[in-house]
Amino acid sequence: MSFDYDLFVIGGGSGGVRAARIAAGEHGAKVALAEEYRMGGTCVIRGCVPKKLMVFASAMPAAVEEARAYGWQAEIGAFDWTGFRAKLDAELDRLEAIYRRGQSGAGVTVFDQRATVASAHEVRLADGQVVSAKHILIATGGTPFVPEFDGREHVMTSNEIFKMEALPRRILIVGGGYIACEFACILEGLGTGVTLWNRSPLLRGFDAECRDLIVEKMAARGIAIHTGLVVQHIKKTAAGLVVTGGDGRSETFDAVLYATGRVPNTAGLGLAEAGVTLAPNGAVAVDDWSQTNVPSIYAVGDVTDRIALTPVAIREGHAFADTVFGATPRRADHELVASAVFTRPEFGTCGLSEEAAREIEPVEIYVSAFRPMRSAFAGGDEKVLMKLVVSKATRRVLGCHIVAPEAGEMIQLAAIAMKMGASKEQFDATCAVHPTMAEELVTMRKPVRHA
Ligand SMILES: Cc1cc2nc3c(=O)[nH]c(=O)nc-3n(C[C@H](O)[C@H](O)[C@H](O)COP(=O)(O)OP(=O)(O)OC[C@H]3O[C@@H](n4cnc5c(N)ncnc54)[C@H](O)[C@@H]3O)c2cc1C
Numbered sequence: 001m002s003f004d005y006d007l008f009v010i011g012g013g014s015g016g017v018r019a020a021r022i023a024a025g026e027h028g029a030k031v032a033l034a035e036e037y038r039m040g041g042t043c044v045i046r047g048c049v050p051k052k053l054m055v056f057a058s059a060m061p062a063a064v065e066e067a068r069a070y071g072w073q074a075e076i077g078a079f080d081w082t083g084f085r086a087k088l089d090a091e092l093d094r095l096e097a098i099y100r101r102g103q104s105g106a107g108v109t110v111f112d113q114r115a116t117v118a119s120a121h122e123v124r125l126a127d128g129q130v131v132s133a134k135h136i137l138i139a140t141g142g143t144p145f146v147p148e149f150d151g152r153e154h155v156m157t158s159n160e161i162f163k164m165e166a167l168p169r170r171i172l173i174v175g176g177g178y179i180a181c182e183f184a185c186i187l188e189g190l191g192t193g194v195t196l197w198n199r200s201p202l203l204r205g206f207d208a209e210c211r212d213l214i215v216e217k218m219a220a221r222g223i224a225i226h227t228g229l230v231v232q233h234i235k236k237t238a239a240g241l242v243v244t245g246g247d248g249r250s251e252t253f254d255a256v257l258y259a260t261g262r263v264p265n266t267a268g269l270g271l272a273e274a275g276v277t278l279a280p281n282g283a284v285a286v287d288d289w290s291q292t293n294v295p296s297i298y299a300v301g302d303v304t305d306r307i308a309l310t311p312v313a314i315r316e317g318h319a320f321a322d323t324v325f326g327a328t329p330r331r332a333d334h335e336l337v338a339s340a341v342f343t344r345p346e347f348g349t350c351g352l353s354e355e356a357a358r359e360i361e362p363v364e365i366y367v368s369a370f371r372p373m374r375s376a377f378a379g380g381d382e383k384v385l386m387k388l389v390v391s392k393a394t395r396r397v398l399g400c401h402i403v404a405p406e407a408g409e410m411i412q413l414a415a416i417a418m419k420m421g422a423s424k425e426q427f428d429a430t431c432a433v434h435p436t437m438a439e440e441l442v443t444m445r446k447p448v449r450h451a
Contacts (some may be wrong), residue, residue: 006325008123008133009033009108010115010269013041015301016139017099019317024107027325032133033108034115034125040092040099042302042311049095050088050162051182055342057084058189062344071156078402079190081167088162117270118373120296124270135324138284138292138299139317140269142262142308147305151234154241155256158183168192172243174231175259176202178341179317181214182259183257184223185344195224195253197231197245205342207353207401209367213385214343214403220381221344231256264303271297275297288331290320298324300332307337338415345382348411350418351399354389354451356363362392364447366424368440372404386440388424392450400441 007023009016012035026032038045038074057079062078094114103110113126117136124130144157156164158179169192176198188194196202197219202225203211211255219225231247240252264283272278283305290298297322301313323329333431338350357363366388375382381403389399400414417427432439 001122003132003134005030005032005131005133007135007137008115009126009137009139009169010117010123010130011035011041011139011141011265011301011303012039012099012103012110013139013141013301013313014043014199015141015313016041016137016319017103018314018316019137019139019300019321020108021102021106022318022321024108025176025323029107029321029325031313032111032131033103034111034113034123034220036112036126038092038096039110040096044099045092045096046159048310050208051158051186052219052342053091053163054186054190055089058186059344061189061191063141066378066380069299069380070449079167080199081164081190081436085164086160092426112396114265116268117276118299119274120294131211133343134296136297137312137317137320138266138269138271138297138303139301140265140303141313142301142302142305143265144258145261145263146258147260149231149233151236151241152236154236155258157258159257161257164255170240170253170255171195172197172241172251172253172256173259174198174256175261176200176204176227177259177261178203178343180259181201181218182341183259184218185221185342187400188218188221188223189344194222195226197226197229199228201227203347204355206341206347206349207387207389207399208355210349210385210403212399213383217345217383218343219397223437226227227350233416262302262308264305266303279305285390289329290316290332307334309337309339312337336415338411340382340411342408345384345403346405348404348407349400350404350411350415351397352389353401354387354397357389357391357398358451363398363451364388364390364392364424365449366444366446368444369438372437374405374433378435386437386444388427388441390424390445390447395425397422397424397427402441410441413438416443 006029009020020031020033023029064074065075115123120126136209173196184194184196232244235242240254244250266282286304291299300316302308319330319332341347368386372384384404389400430442
């Protein structure tokens with residue numbers, strides 16, 4: 001049987017573009033890709049990249065304050081959101097163009113339109129064309145979830161935040177995951193008054209001791225945090241958005257950001273009709289090879305609801321392309337994936353939290369908490385927390401958690417050692433780099449507790 005393409009990829013985000021580029025450019029497959037919005041996907045256009053640039057922008061006032069403490073005569077003026085946004089837009093255009101060139105350079109045919117699955121080997125494009133492919137890869141990512149309530153139309157999500165016309169003076173952020181907490185810190189840093197409401201404690205699932213420190217510092221910086229609180233309804237008035245909470249309180253804000261999780265982007269994609277099994281939340285069910293129950297259809301990235309991070313989507317896409325079109329079958333590895341939460345203070349984490357580890361086996365907990373030199377000299381109140389969770393039986397470092405400036409940079413390196421199976425004794429055998437914060441990772445001599 002002959003097909004128009006060897007591979008048709010639906011979705012030009014982190015997972016899709018990598019799979020298409022490797023399948024076509026390295027393994028010589030005939031590949032097409034459809035993207036309905038902008039090439040590069042969530043990470044590049046409305047996720048990791050613009051967010052990190054906003055993190056940098058929001059850190060400037062504190063940096064100037066610190067500069068003064070170090071003897072500089074420095075003053076910070078007002079923040080020019082319009083100017084920043086124009087630069088941000090230009091940067092995203094530049095990155096999108098690079099992703100597009102990556103596809104054309106590898107010989108991938110790009111359709112700038114929505115695509116849906118018409119059958120096990122057919123894709124229907126929005127313009128009505130139906131094309132056939134030996135394999136179809138679903139890489140449609142996820143989309144923000146906003147629950148049903150009165151006034152839902154007045155809220156924005158992370159999709160809209162980078163496009164705001166002006167910075168709100170007062171914002172309510174609803175949610176407690178890493179995206180909600182990151183935007184709370186970013187907007188506070190840019191001068192917005194931030195209130196955060198969430199049904200449950202913030203940063204659930206992360207190491208509790210680290211989480212508590214981050215939340216304490218967020219509150220100390222003036223973010224009004226209320227947990228156990230949900231939105232009942234929102235009314236638009238001349239004074240702003242009046243939000244009524246489940247406890248009857250009413251507060252007025254200029255904007256409301258919902259960051260209450262993301263759902264897999266499979267609505268109306270034709271997957272169920274093609275016989276593909278979906279999980280109850282709409283995620284595409286796949287095996288370790290990212291293959292669905294319909295053998296010609298695969299799925300990678302957030303749409304599979306495994307680990308919703310860019311590097312994971314990229315690796316899943318790459319492993320799929322090598323397996324199906326190259327001579328090197330391999331599964332994406334989901335063990336010991338390090339990640340960062342770009343709050344202030346920043347959080348880098350890899351492996352098991354103390355709470356998760358002690359459910360599995362007896363562990364020793366090593367903690368070093370201290371005031372970092374740079375901030376202490378400037379009279380700041382920053383606090384660093386370094387934590388190792390160590391298996392009593394094997395001595396392996398099962399978890400490493402860092403709350404510190406640049407924690408994301410540090411955890412990347414600690415994760416290499418962890419991935420190699422390093423023991424606590426091997427951490428200790430590594431000579432310290434002095435004076436740094438990270439040296440504490442190799443100088444924690446005694447466990448603070450056994451769990
Ligand atoms: C605000 C925010 C911050 C984040 N920060 C980080 C971070 O710091 N670090 C990190 O690792 N991850 C971060 N993430 C997560 C990261 O962005 C995702 O894990 C990653 O983008 C997933 O890649 P993907 O290929 O699965 O999907 P996506 O990148 O979402 O790409 C899917 C693409 O498919 C397109 N599409 C959907 N349906 C169709 C269709 N029917 N036809 C054609 N095209 C379609 C979409 O337009 C989209 O471009 C963040 C996410 C958000 C929202």
